[in-house]
Amino acid sequence: MNDAAPGPAEAPAITDDTLLTTEPLLAMRGARNGRTTVWHTREGWEIEVGPATADLLAAFAVPRTLATFPDGGATDRSRLRTLVTALGERGLVRRHDPDGVPTPAGRGGMFGAPVLTLAEALRGEACDVVFAGMPYDLGASHRPGSRFGPAQLRRTGGAVFRCRDTVDGPPGAVDPVTGNRVLAGVRLADIGDVTASVHRSAGPTWSVLENVVGRLAGHGRLPVVLGGDxxxxxxxxxxxxxxxxxxxxxxxxxxxxxxxxxRDDAELHCHHGNVMDWVVGDPRVVRLAQFGLRQLEDPPARPDEALRRWPGTSALRTPLADILAELPEGLPYHLTVDVDALDPSVLSATGTPLPGGFTHAQLVGLLTDLCSARRIVGIDVVEFLPQEGETDGLIISDLLLRALDAATAPRGGAA
Structure with a gap:
């Protein structure tokens, strides 16, 4: 930061569990010569900050704690705490206060959704769809990095779609290709990352996520989890x-x-390569339909009656009615999208890419068909390992947008 920064303010006392957020009234302008201009929209002052400070401000656009940053040891943790304390003294970062200055619409959350607390998201008719980040990759057996997926999707998703308050104009956005209005009347919210303990043991971390998803679903919200592995x-x-x-x-x-x-101890043995063992092992999961599989493997040790498979791109050559005949119409469905379903020529920002996958348009079509025909009560997007640039995040954001639009559109009866 340069000497033009505002004078010292009362800084928040920083601990690893202090929930912090970027000052909501700040705006960040484009970088020039490696420096970014930060403007306080109410008080009018401007400062220039370097890349490291700009990255920290972007990281706190969604409320988070120091514990959610990668653990680089005691020295790095102390340096991070010092830097964030300095941002607080300059009025750039503040303790998150959901009852204080509201987060402006179109800022911070996925697709520009307002950032709410879980309590706010459950209140009345505040929202229909609630995003929650799960920056967890302790279950990765090959290459970690998907813990950075939620933050990158939030940074890039607004370039694909930005939700608007209905006071400011018609809800949703017009797709010039189809002429349809996308997410018309659908209220979005983002509760940030669901736990400050994402780099610790899976047990308590998973318990928090399970509880959050259950509470959202129990209040009629559609939970959308941004992973993570x-x-x-x-x-x-x-x-x-x-x-x-x-x-x-x-x-x-x-x-x-x-x-x-x-059905044994998943918290000890489950990882990203065997997670469906426990999904199928849950007697409440009466159908697991898999699309896009192309990894060479031994046959399942125990084929299960709940399991249906359309490997590779075979679902594209199968009549939709034949697929839906295998998906009981009365069931609610959860959609889980591992981004390596896309061909590496389309997206390589994942831990275990394999050739022979879907193109973007093909996967959009499949997701739209499935989400239009069956009741979707939950969505997660996983295994995104951000790389340099924004293209991969834009592709994934668009897939999520199209699936959400189909899942929330009025249905005149399933096929």
Whole structure:
């Protein structure tokens, strides 16, 4: 930061568990010569900040704690605390106060959704769809990094779609290709990352996510979880079955993540490559439909009656009616999308890419068909490992947008 910064303010006392957010009335202008201009929209002052400070301000656009940052050891943690304390003294970062200055509409959350507390998201008719980040990748067996997925999707999603307050204009946005209005009348919210303990043991971390998803579903919200590695799907499914009872799961992935049904200690043994063992092992999951599988594998040790598969791109050559005949119409469904279902020529920002996957348009079509025809009560997007640039985040954001639009559109009766 330069010497033009505002004078010292009362800084928040920083601990690893202090929930902090960027000052809501700040605006960040484009970088020039490696520096970004930060403007306080009420008081009028401007400062220039370097790349490290700009990255920290962007990181706190969604309320989070220091504990959610990668653990680089005591020295790095102390330096991070010092930097964030300095931002607080300059009035750039503040303790998150949901009852204080409101987060402006179109800022901070996924697709520019307002950032709410969980309590606010559950109140009255505040929202229909609630995003929650799960920056957890302790379940990755090959290459970590998907813990950075939620933050990157929030940064890039607004370039695909930005929600608007209905006071300012018609809800949704017009798609010039189809002429349809996308997410018309659908109210979005983002509760940030659901836990400050995402880099610790899976047990308490998963319990928090399961509880959050269950509470959202129990209040009629559609929870959308931004992962994270694929193991986070298990607590999401548990949260949904706790509310809906029987559940179907629509699994989009290059890998089956399944060998046999299991009901043992998932917190000790479950990872992103076997998570469906426990999903199938839950008797409340009466259908697991898998699309896009192309990993070479041994046959499942125990084929299960709940399991249906359309490997590779075979679902594109199968009449939709034949697919839907295998998906009981009365079930609520959870959609889990591993981004490696896309061909690496389309998206390579994932831990275990495999050739022979869907194009963007093909996967959009499949998701739209499935989400239009069956009742979707939960969605997660997993295994996104951000790389340099924004293209991958834009592709994933658009997939999520199209699935959400189909899942929330009025249905005149399922096929």
């Amino acid at each position: 694929h193991s986070v799907t298990l607590p999401v499914v548990r949260g949904l079955t706790g509310v809906h009872g029987e559940l179907g799961v629509l699994h989009i992935d290059a890998h089956g993540d399944y060998a046999r049904p299991r």
